[in-house]
Amino acid sequence: MKHSIKRQMTAVFIGLLVSLLLILLIINVRFLEPYYISNKETAFVQLYGELKLAIEQDTVEYQEVSELLRGLAEKSNISFLVIDERNGRVVTNVHDMDMLKKQLNGYLLDQAQKESRLLISTDKYQLVQSKDRWNKTEYIEMWGRFDEGSVFLLRSPLESIRESADISNRFLIYIGCTMIAICIALVWYFSKRLTDPILELAVLSDRMADLDFEAKYTSGGSNEIGELGANFNRMSEKLESTISELKRANNSLQKDIERKEKLEKMRSEFMGNVSHELKTPLALIQGYAEGLKEGVNTDSESREFYCDVIMDEAAKMNQMVKNLMALNQLEFGDEKIEFERFDLVEVIEGILQSMDIMAQQKEARVIFLKEGPVYVWADEFKTEQVVRNYISNAFHHLDGDKVVEVKITVADGGKARVSVFNTGSPIPEEALPHIWDKFYKVDKAHTREYGGNGIGLSIVKAIMESFHQKYGAENYDNGVAFWFELDTE
Secondary structure, eight states: OTTOHHHHHHHHHHHHHHHHHHHHHHHHHHHHHHHHHHHHHHHHHHHHHHHHHHHHTTOSOTTOOOHHHHHHHHHTTOEEEEEETTTTEEEESOSOOHHHHHHHHHHHTTOOOEEEEEEEEOSSEEEEEEEETTTOOEEEEEEEEOTTSOEEEEEEEHHHHHHHHHHHHHHHHHHHHHHHHHHHHHHHHHHHHHHHHHHHHHHHHHHHHTTOTTOOOOOOOSSHHHHHHHHHHHHHHHHHHHHHHHHHHHHHHHHHHHHHHHHHHHHHHHHHHHHHHHHHHHHHHHHHHHHHHHTSOOSHHHHHHHHHHHHHHHHHHHHHHHHHHHHHHHHTTOSOOOOEEEEHHHHHHHHHHHTHHHHHHTTOEEEEEOOSOOEEEEOHHHHHHHHHHHHHHHHHTOOTTOEEEEEEEEOTTSEEEEEEEEESOOOOGGGGGGTTSTTOOSSHHHHHHHTOOSOHHHHHHHHHHHHTOOEEEEEETTEEEEEEEEEOO
C-alpha cells in the first residue's frame, strides 16, 4: 500500500534519526573545536598554576621536571619552557628547546612572526591562538613572567585538536549509518508487528461488509488492537445473529405472503370449481322439481322417476360437500393425524368385504395378493380412505377383463407398498400430472355418469402428504395401477 502505516512509521522514525544525526554532526563540526580549545585553555591555566607553584616553592630542579608536571603536560599535549633570566637556568619537558626559546624571545621582544588571536590576557600572562606565517601551523600558546622573574612559554598544536574533531566526526558518521541501518530493521520489524493486526482487522471488516461472518480475528493480544479484534469478533457474531434473525423473519414473512397468495388462488379456484360442479345438479334438481310442480307427467311412475333424480343429485351434492370439507381440513392441517400401528391386510380385507356389492354390480374379479399380516405406522382411518378411494376409482373405470388386483409388497427399506390395479384404458400421459388436482376429470362424461366429482384423488394426495409418504399412478398396456407407501418400522 502506498500510504500504509508501516511505511509512514518507518519514514517518520528514519527521518527523525537522520535529522538528529545531521544536527549532531553540525554541532560537532561547528562547536567541537571551540569546545576542545576551551578545554585546552583550562589545561593551560592549570599547568601554569602548577608551574608557578613549583617555581615559587623551588620544588622543581632546573633541567629536572617532576612527574606531576610531566603528566599534566603529556595529558594535554602541552610543551612548556621556563627560563630564569638571572642565571639562565631552564625547566622544560622537551629535548629541543631552541624553537621554544626563539618563540618566547619573539613574544618578549614583540617580534613574533605570527598571526595571533588573543584568548586570555592578564597582567601575569597572555593566552593566544597563533598561526606561523612560514609553515602555516597553528598553536595555542601562553607566555608571561612569574613573580620571581622567570619567563615562560606553554605551547600546544591545534592540529591534534582538529584531528581529534575529524576522527570524532567520522566516527559519528559511521556510527550514525550503522544506527540508521539497525533502526530501519527494528522499525520495520516493530511496525510490521503493529500493522499486521491492523491489516487483519481491515481484511476482516472488508469480509464483514460482504456479509462473510466466518472471518475471525486470530492474532490475539492484550493490547488495544487485541481488544479491538475481540470487539470485532463479538460484533461479527452479533451481526450474524441479527441478520440470521432478519432472514428468518423475512423468510417467514415470505411464506406468509406466499400462503396468502396460495389461499387466494385456491379460494378463487375453489369458488369457480364448486360453482361449476354445482351448476349441473342444481339445474337438474330445479328442472325436475319444476316438472313435478307443473304436472308434466301425471302417472305415478314418472313422478317417482323425477323424485329419484332429485334425490340422487342431492345425494351427490351432499357427498361433494363432505369431500370438500374433508379436503379443506387436510390441506390446511386442521385435522389431527393419529399415528398408530395396525395390520394393513386386515384393513384392506374389511374394505373389499364392504365393497363386495359394488364388485358384483361391476361384474369385477377382485384379486388380493398378500403374505400374512403387514403392520404399518399411520392413521388407520385416513389410510382406509385412501384404499377405498383407489378401489372405488378402479371399479368405476373397469373395462376389458374386468380385473381389480390389490397387492401389498414389503421392501427391505422398511416400506410397505399398496397398489390397486384395474384393467381398462390407460390414462393419457399428458393427464397423469393433473389427476391429483381438485375437480380434474380425464373423462368428464364417464365421471358424471357414475357420480364422480374429481375430489377423491385430491383427498388421497392431501392424506399422503400429511403422512409425508410417496404415492402415484402408473400406466400399463391393459390398465392403470394406483399406489402408495407406508412405514413398517
